[in-house]
Amino acid sequence: FFDSKGVEIYSYRFDAVGPWSRLFKVQMRRISKTVKVLLLYFFEGTTKYINFQGTTRVYFLTVENNDLKSLSTFKGPYTWEEYRSSKDRYHQRNFKVSLFDFDEDLEREVAVRYGLITRVFKFLGKGEWKSYEGKVFY
Numbered sequence: 001f002f003d004s005k006g007v008e009i010y011s012y013r014f015d016a017v018g019p020w021s022r023l024f025k026v027q028m029r030r031i032s033k034t035v036k037v038l039l040l041y042f043f044e045g046t047t048k049y050i051n052f053q054g055t056t057r058v059y060f061l062t063v064e065n066n067d068l069k070s071l072s073t074f075k076g077p078y079t080w081e082e083y084r085s086s087k088d089r090y091h092q093r094n095f096k097v098s099l100f101d102f103d104e105d106l107e108r109e110v111a112v113r114y115g116l117i118t119r120v121f122k123f124l125g126k127g128e129w130k131s132y133e134g135k136v137f138y
Helices: none
Strands: 022-030 035-048 052-064 067-084 090-094 096-100 109-114 117-125 128-131
Touching: 035 117, 052 117, 067 109, 067 117
Parallel strands: none
Antiparallel strands: 022 035, 035 052, 052 067, 067 090, 096 109, 109 117, 117 128
């Protein structure tokens, strides 16, 4: 990101694991009155050594109080996976991403769900995220 004078104010490098990696979807959502999150869907690429695997991961880019100096990025979980083993086992998993105020504190949490598995992430402020398991990420 650059300011109006062309000076870089924020940059982030995605983790690619194979060819064709790219950012392919962006959603802007509001977590609270003062915090917005850009959900960045990044296809990490494919690997085709013994087994084939392709994955997409969601990154959370947050901005607090409309201040671009507060930009921070968190590498979130997978939102899509395709896998084929050398023994012809195959599966695709398409995770659903939603925002919901689980703890009723007037701030939404990000939920990533596949089947009965739900991973919940809460923004704590200043670039810090906490997972439902209690892990804190910076």
